[in-house]
Amino acid sequence: MLPRRLVSDFPELLIVLLAAAIGLTVRSPLAWLATHQGINALLVVLVFSTAVTIEPGALRRVPASWRPLLATLIVGATMLPALSWLVSRLVSSGSLRDGVMSVGLAPCEIASVATTAMAKGEAALSAGVLIGSTIITVAVAGPVLALEAGHSTVHPGHIVVNLIVVVALPLVAGLVVGAIRPLGDRGRGRALTIATVSVAGLVAVIAAEVHFSLGYLAVVGSLVLFVAGSIAIGRLVGRSSPAPVASSVLLTMSMRDFAIAAALASAAFSTAAAAPLGLYGVLVLLWGTGAAGWLRRR
Numbered sequence: 001m002l003p004r005r006l007v008s009d010f011p012e013l014l015i016v017l018l019a020a021a022i023g024l025t026v027r028s029p030l031a032w033l034a035t036h037q038g039i040n041a042l043l044v045v046l047v048f049s050t051a052v053t054i055e056p057g058a059l060r061r062v063p064a065s066w067r068p069l070l071a072t073l074i075v076g077a078t079m080l081p082a083l084s085w086l087v088s089r090l091v092s093s094g095s096l097r098d099g100v101m102s103v104g105l106a107p108c109e110i111a112s113v114a115t116t117a118m119a120k121g122e123a124a125l126s127a128g129v130l131i132g133s134t135i136i137t138v139a140v141a142g143p144v145l146a147l148e149a150g151h152s153t154v155h156p157g158h159i160v161v162n163l164i165v166v167v168a169l170p171l172v173a174g175l176v177v178g179a180i181r182p183l184g185d186r187g188r189g190r191a192l193t194i195a196t197v198s199v200a201g202l203v204a205v206i207a208a209e210v211h212f213s214l215g216y217l218a219v220v221g222s223l224v225l226f227v228a229g230s231i232a233i234g235r236l237v238g239r240s241s242p243a244p245v246a247s248s249v250l251l252t253m254s255m256r257d258f259a260i261a262a263a264l265a266s267a268a269f270s271t272a273a274a275a276p277l278g279l280y281g282v283l284v285l286l287w288g289t290g291a292a293g294w295l296r297r298r
Contacts, residue, residue, distance in 0.1 A: 016285055019200035020278060023207025030208035034271045038205045040166045043263050046198035047167055049191045050110045051174025052183060054127050059175075061124035068238065068245050069125055073132045075237050076253055077140065080104040083229045085148050087222040095269060096215055099276035100222050101148055102265040105141040107133035109255035110195070115288040119295035121247030129252040134171055137260065138163040145268050154268050162267040167260055202259045206278035209271055219276045227283055230254040247295045255288045256280075 023030055030038075062069065084104025091097040108129050116126040142159030183191060210216075234253030238246035258281030262274035 015196060015200050016203050016282060019203040020207045020282055023204035023278065024210060026204075027208045030205050031271075034205050034209055034266075034274070039202065039259075039263050039266055039271070039274060040162070042198050042201045042205065043166050043259050044170045046110065046195055046202065046259060048170040048174040049195040049198065050113075051171045052178040053188045053191045053195075054113075054130075054175060054178055055182070056179045058124040058127045059131075062128035065122060065125040065128065065245065068241055068249055069128045069132065071237050072125075072129050072249050072253055073136060075233060076108070076129075076133055077136045079233055080230060080253075080256065081144055081148070083233075084226055087225045087229070090222045090225075091218045092215055095272040096219050096276055098149065098269040098273040099261075099265045100219060100226070102145065102268065102273070103223070103226060103256055103258070103261045103277065103280055105137060105145055105264060106256040106258070106261035107137045108252040109257045109284060109288065110259075111199075111285060112251045112255040112288060115251050115255065115292040116248050118289075118292035119247045119251065120244060121251065121295070122244045123248075125245060125248040126252050129248070131171070131175075133252075134167060134260075137264075138168045141264055142268075145264065149268070159264065159267045162263065163260075166263055199259065202262065203278055203281055206258075206262050206274050206281070209275040210278060211275070216279075220279060223276065223280050223283055226280075227254065227287055230256070231287070250295075251288060251291065254291075255284050258284065 032038075081104040085101055088097045088101040091100055108126075110130065113123065113126045113130055117123050138160065141163060142156035145159065146154040146156045231250070231254045234250040235246075237253060238249030241249065258277045261280070262277040265273040265277060
């Protein structure tokens with residue numbers, strides 16, 4: 001059973017676990033959605049509904065934290081792709097390895113903004129990392145993934161266009177709408193509800209692609225190593241910063257966005273390559289919510 005505090009502090013975690021269970025049992029219609037742009041459609045809704053909740057005031061505070069922001073973006077864009085490539089070598093070649101390799105190229109997890117707030121971290125910094133790392137992913141993920149994959153079936157141009165359509169444009173649209181017409185507490189609550197439902201839908205669709213075998217033991221091991229490595233990197237980057245900033249760096253560095261990683265893997269390889277990302281999503285939400293609770297009580 002999940003710790004009661006985690007469920008009460010972050011009910012989305014329970015929703016994600018239930019969605020994963022549904023995806024593993026109700027396979028056929030969800031697998032059909034996965035092969036008919038279901039991941040991309042849900043990701044558009046998720047990115048827009050999250051971006052619209054980012055307050056303009058938080059973005060105006062971002063320049064004050066430019067040093068840890070720049071460090072987090074540079075290290076995240078260089079070391080994490082290398083780490084995911086390294087741990088993917090533990091998995092046999094094929095779609096499962098491709099999916100694991102994709103996770104390090106994803107931006108920080110959208111939920112890391114919420115976990116930073118739970119941890120009493122610097123929310124403006126987390127918002128800046130979310131936007132900055134998303135832009136970096138759109139710009140470089142295609143060419144880097146093509147280089148790491150090492151075969152001609154990966155087309156960087158197609159990946160970049162896909163990320164622009166399903167990530168960059170909804171992000172910009174949400175930020176513009178939020179700046180022109182702030183939602184208020186009620187509207188923000190509704191947008192976060194839509195985002196939560198979108199996350200649950202993504203987990204269910206991705207989980208429908210999971211077909212358990214002995215190969216998944218290596219997948220789980222490689223993902224656990226990736227999470228552990230990204231935690232160590234986050235602690236290292238934020239070690240000399242004040243506690244709120246260090247918490248933000250740790251959570252944004254160690255939580256990568258499984259939904260965008262799934263869309264990236266699907267665009268570059270196949271929907272089967274997205275399967276490991278559902279497992280990663282559950283792992284990273286367990287880590288993030290647990291860490292937020294611990295950091296808040298320090």
